[in-house]
Amino acid sequence: xxxxxxxxxxxxxxxxxxxxxxxxxxxxxxxxxxxxxxxxxxxxxxxxxxxxxxxxxxxxxxxxxxxxxxxxxxxxxxxxxxxxxxxxxxxxxxxxxxxxxxxxxxxxxxxxxxxxxxxxxxxxxxxxxxxxxxxxxxxxxxxxxxxxxxxxxxxxxxxxxxxxxxxxxxxxxxxxxxxxxxxxxxxxxxxxxxxxxxxxxxx
Numbered sequence: 001x002x003x004x005x006x007x008x009x010x011x012x013x014x015x016x017x018x019x020x021x022x023x024x025x026x027x028x029x030x031x032x033x034x035x036x037x038x039x040x041x042x043x044x045x046x047x048x049x050x051x052x053x054x055x056x057x058x059x060x061x062x063x064x065x066x067x068x069x070x071x072x073x074x075x076x077x078x079x080x081x082x083x084x085x086x087x088x089x090x091x092x093x094x095x096x097x098x099x100x101x102x103x104x105x106x107x108x109x110x111x112x113x114x115x116x117x118x119x120x121x122x123x124x125x126x127x128x129x130x131x132x133x134x135x136x137x138x139x140x141x142x143x144x145x146x147x148x149x150x151x152x153x154x155x156x157x158x159x160x161x162x163x164x165x166x167x168x169x170x171x172x173x174x175x176x177x178x179x180x181x182x183x184x185x186x187x188x189x190x191x192x193x194x195x196x197x198x199x200x201x202x203x
Contacts, residue, residue: 017046054172057143058186061169064138064145065188071164073195076202077154083124089203093121098198125197130155138167143186145169161200164190 021042029035048055081087094104096118102108106117131152139145145167152162170176171185 013046017042020046050174051172053142054174057169057172060139060142061145061167061186061188064167065186068147068167068188068191069165071162071190071192071194073162073192074159075161075195075200077157077159077161077200078203079128079154079156079201080203083128084121084201085203093117093124095121095125095196095198097196121197125200128155129153129161129200143169143172145186162195164192164194166190 021039025038025042026035029038079085081089084091084093086092091104094106094117096114098104099106099110099114099117100108104117106113108114129152131150133151134149136147136149137144138147146169147165147167150162150164150166151160153159154161167188169186175185
């Protein structure tokens with residue numbers, strides 16, 4: 001459906017361009033060479049002009065994507081006894097993936113246990129660490145580019161554990177005007193491997 005709409009829009013736009021050429025360019029430009037140059041110029045301006053910001057912006061976004069700051073991980077954080085460790089420093093909670101990979105005292109074949117324990121671990125982890133997100137406009141033209149910064153803090157000590165960046169863009173003015181950029185057209189994922197939750201903690 002969207003492809004059909006695009007064809008209709010292009011056809012209407014081309015028709016308008018032809019009418020413009022017929023009414024304004026052809027009657028005023030004398031000579032075959034001059035008319036040819038004027039026609040080519042109008043075609044380029046008419047069809048490339050509206051998407052010029054998209055063409056230039058795609059290249060610029062790739063450059064900005066390559067310059068995205070690397071993810072910084074400052075863990076593991078010493079959490080002491082509590083959710084994850086007892087007073088002797090022995091683990092009390094295990095992530096689901098740890099259980100499934102045989103890295104815990106639980107049998108990795110027991111799916112119900114892995115799910116239940118993993119859920120307990122995740123709930124405790126979300127209480128232990130809190131995240132905040134900031135968004136900044138780092139470029140306006142040829143296309144707007146946003147940088148989002150995600151920061152995780154250890155709740156009790158307020159120590160920064162992880163800082164991650166990624167950049168996005170809704171694209172050129174046509175995509176923004178038509179709503180095609182409701183989901184970010186350009187996305188640059190954060191660089192680096194995201195650490196598993198159990199790598200964030202130590203006794």
